[in-house]
Amino acid sequence: MDAYKAILSKLDVRQFDSKKVPAEVKLRVLEAARASGTGNNKQEWRFLLVQEKEMLKRLAEDSTSGGWVAGANFAVIVLSDPTLGFHLIDAGRAVQNMELAGWDQGVISGIYTGVKDEKMRKDFTIPAGLKPVAVVGFGYPVKRILGKKNRMPLPELASIDKYGNKFDPKKLS
Numbered sequence: 001m002d003a004y005k006a007i008l009s010k011l012d013v014r015q016f017d018s019k020k021v022p023a024e025v026k027l028r029v030l031e032a033a034r035a036s037g038t039g040n041n042k043q044e045w046r047f048l049l050v051q052e053k054e055m056l057k058r059l060a061e062d063s064t065s066g067g068w069v070a071g072a073n074f075a076v077i078v079l080s081d082p083t084l085g086f087h088l089i090d091a092g093r094a095v096q097n098m099e100l101a102g103w104d105q106g107v108i109s110g111i112y113t114g115v116k117d118e119k120m121r122k123d124f125t126i127p128a129g130l131k132p133v134a135v136v137g138f139g140y141p142v143k144r145i146l147g148k149k150n151r152m153p154l155p156e157l158a159s160i161d162k163y164g165n166k167f168d169p170k171k172l173s
């Protein structure tokens, strides 16, 4: 899939088909995480793959806002080092790359950030210096994804000059 099309059409979903995602797609997702750039190339993130039904259920129980992950085919817990000022940017870039790599193969995903830190640490043996900052659940979509995003218009989000004039495509040089 064209990268731009993938960005524009990818929605965050919370419902998945029961169809199995092949191992090679999971590998592409993890490789996409690994390929992400980090501040100073620190690479102080780690990725925990969760594939067993039982563990996906456990993951859901360890969450405050991602109970839906129980229905995912697999999930990736993103861990990062909270002492680094840019750790959330690093994690976010890896999340986005994983989601787009999956979507390129027809696998949709959703992210959540609400985790019960202590419980999750125990259940998934998370190293003390790392923090679970996001979880991404993946699977095939249950219905056709139309890619209609609820977003503010570009002129509300971007300015075209240093005076704060709203973005206007006619003023692009």
Ligand SMILES: Cc1cc2nc3c(=O)[nH]c(=O)nc-3n(C[C@H](O)[C@H](O)[C@H](O)COP(=O)(O)O)c2cc1C
Binding pocket: 010, 011, 012, 013, 014, 065, 066, 110, 111, 112, 113, 114, 148, 149, 150
């Ligand atoms: C930083 C961040 C945190 C999020 N946390 C949650 C979450 O805890 N639970 C959840 O179900 N969705 C979560 N989302 C998903 C957002 O609700 C979703 O990206 C947004 O509604 C846009 O969805 P769309 O791309 O399908 O339009 C999070 C998204 C981001 C970027």
